[in-house]
Amino acid sequence: MTSMQFGLFTVGDVTPDPVNKTIQTEHERIKNTITIAKKAEEIGLDVFATGEHHNPPFVPSSPTTTLAYIAAQTEKLILSTSTTLITTNDPVKLAEDYATLQHLSDGRMDLMLGRGNTAPVYPWFGYDGSKAVELTIEHYQLLRRLWDEEVVDWEGQFRTPLQGFTATPRPLDGVPPFVWHGSIRTPEVAELAAFYGDGYFANNIFWPKEHYIRLINFYRQRYQHYGHGEPEQAIVGLGGQFFIRKNSQDAVREFRPYFDNAPVYGHGPSLEDFTAQTPLTVGSPQEFVEKTLTFADYFGDYQRQLFLVDHAGLPLKIVLEQLDLLGEVLPTLRAEFDARRPANVPDAPTHAARVAARNAAASSLVEPVETTDGSLVEPVERMNA
Amino acid sequence: MTRIVAISAGLSDPSTTRMLADRLVESVERQSGDVSVEVVSLRELAHEITDATLTGFASPRLQDAIDKVVAADGLIAVTPIFKASYPGLFKSFVDVLEADALIGKPVLLAASGGTARHSLAIDHALRPLFAYLQALIVPTGVFASPYDWGTDGTNALGQRIDRAAGELVSLLKGAGTGRGPSDDIDLFSDTFLSISQPH
Structure with missing residues (x-):
């Protein structure tokens, strides 16, 4: 049991290496992603999450294929996404794919839903991008029902109606995958999560x-409003990025050409300005630990910290070196975060803990359980669903 | 106290655009007793404005300038005219503002140019831009060419400055649109209600 989970999230971009003037093939990039995920488990990380994209220069268009392949080669690592496109994927297929992954990984998975940031993806999948928020809400409400209810009658705006539909396989142990909602600008998504x-x-x-x-x-406020707990008990995850070397100056010198040419912020602000103004750390492991710990000061104690490491064209060798260095400071990060963590802040979600919580709740109840959509389900039925 | 911010996109130092901004500021102060005016010079923020267009966030210094513009009761926007329109720096600054930053805000438009043949740029370039932003545009735009700074003996530029500044002052005193940007999240919008009341 770990109170806070640490892990990696990858965008899955194929970016030219500006130093070595090389570029990975798609095959190399996909295989390297597997290597990085296995390395994550080796150094003691808890989570590996992959993005979902449907256009070059990105390779991860089929997240559950990749995650299932990783699950087969790991033992403890939780497989997740960053993010799964709730807007343009069919909720029925999402329910099926991720429930299958849940069974194959013995519950070592969850998923993070997001809208995506590539406007043309919507028409490619037959949707209207101007309806992104409405799609997010309707698709998620359907996904929720497909996992929470055995038989679903459903009708909505964006998808063919369903009559007497059962999504298979049913969630492992009758407990659907934990869902994160990722958003950086949309309060409606925070509301949905709450x-x-x-x-x-x-x-x-x-x-x-x-x-x-x-x-x-x-x-956090809306989580409390809907009666799930105190604001500080809401389940929060954060990203972050770093480039570290034993010697701070070495990190800055080595990372600068990658930073200066990076797809997102390259050719813009200086490395110094960007590290001062954003959560990026480029420096020594100690500087990295110190800056990461400040996240809890700003956002409150939280449950999951994911790092972006394999980006900006960094070669696999350097990424693996970064992970070795991360592994060395990981025990410190865990200890420091745990030391400051109040007792009422919940642990990071795991399948085992959620099954145990469900069983405890069901055994203490003689009345039917009210599900999130207001329908009543017998406790025993939920347990065996 | 009414707060006015003058945005000057002059690229040189000294700059005639800044001179024009200063003349407009002086006239507004003269015609409205209770006013504080601050000048935001975009030249000093040029790198940070470019960075913000690439990264999507403003540096602390640029954010401070943006905050002042958004909080102002009225704006004086002064830009040079190059090649029949405002320079990219001016547009980039407008681009890093939120879409609703200038809704309902009284704005005086002014421009300087190297030749009188640029004078309609206020009406064909600046006015549509601020109309898109739903600003409340002062009827008189002030264009100054080198000829206007000379001694033609009529002080036509001074008269235009006073007229435009007077119009800005009277807009600040009363009218307005009663609209403005809002940071509030509308928990009772149809979208929000569709989350808490799934069908």
């Missing part, structure tokens, strides 16, 4: 912290 008592994730990599603080505080 309403269902789901997790909320802010990628926390590109912008100053003030931007994310507002949304996370809103989510």
